[in-house]
Amino acid sequence: MRPAHQGAPGLAHGGVLATALDETLGSLNWLLRTIAVTGRLETDFRRPVPVGSVLHLEAEVTAVAGRKIYSTATGRLGGPEGPVAVRADALFVEVKVDHFIDNGRPEEIRVAMNDPDQIRRARAFEVNP
Numbered sequence: 001m002r003p004a005h006q007g008a009p010g011l012a013h014g015g016v017l018a019t020a021l022d023e024t025l026g027s028l029n030w031l032l033r034t035i036a037v038t039g040r041l042e043t044d045f046r047r048p049v050p051v052g053s054v055l056h057l058e059a060e061v062t063a064v065a066g067r068k069i070y071s072t073a074t075g076r077l078g079g080p081e082g083p084v085a086v087r088a089d090a091l092f093v094e095v096k097v098d099h100f101i102d103n104g105r106p107e108e109i110r111v112a113m114n115d116p117d118q119i120r121r122a123r124a125f126e127v128n129p
């Protein structure tokens with residue numbers, strides 16, 4: 001957590017933490033080789049997260065039903081064995097690439113899709129505030 005992630009003095013902003021959880025959960029879709037967007041994100045803030053601390057994030061898919069992907073993410077202070085500070089349950093909904101072409105900026109989607117580098121293609125739209 002860096003100073004740019006601050007909300008209250010010395011503490012991470014909840015919206016930034018929710019973004020981090022959403023991004024971690026969104027990464028699972030690349031592993032499933034599906035394109036999906038967040039339909040629902042329920043976040044629990046259990047402990048304050050100090051600026052300067054390390055937040056260890058992990059996520060897993062809990063169920064898939066048709067286009068619906070249920071997943072959960074946990075953020076622990078300091079490392080994988082640290083106390084749970086934040087967690088989220090999410091529902092992602094699988095969409096066609098047209099979702100982004102029709103609603104977003106089609107040129108950028110096409111450029112990313114045509115990139116021969118698979119890793120760069122997968123991470124083309126990563127948010128890292």
Ligand SMILES: CCCCCCCCCCCCCC(=O)SCCNC(=O)CCNC(=O)[C@H](O)C(C)(C)COP(=O)(O)OP(=O)(O)OC[C@H]1O[C@@H](n2cnc3c(N)ncnc32)[C@H](O)[C@@H]1OP(=O)(O)O
Nearest residue numbers: 022026035037038039040068091093095100109112113125
């Ligand atoms: C190179 C490739 C490029 C690709 C770029 C990738 C970038 C990736 C970036 C990722 C960035 C990171 C992530 C981000 O930040 S993604 C950005 C934030 N999310 C969005 O902008 C999503 C906006 N919402 C929508 O577009 C639509 O509502 C979606 C697509 C989600 C569904 O509308 P659609 O008309 O398609 O489907 P449907 O309405 O028939 O619903 C289908 C099923 O889902 C169920 N349901 C839906 N919502 C909810 C809900 N809230 N709670 C409970 N259930 C819900 C619904 O009941 C139904 O269930 P069932 O009746 O079938 O049982």
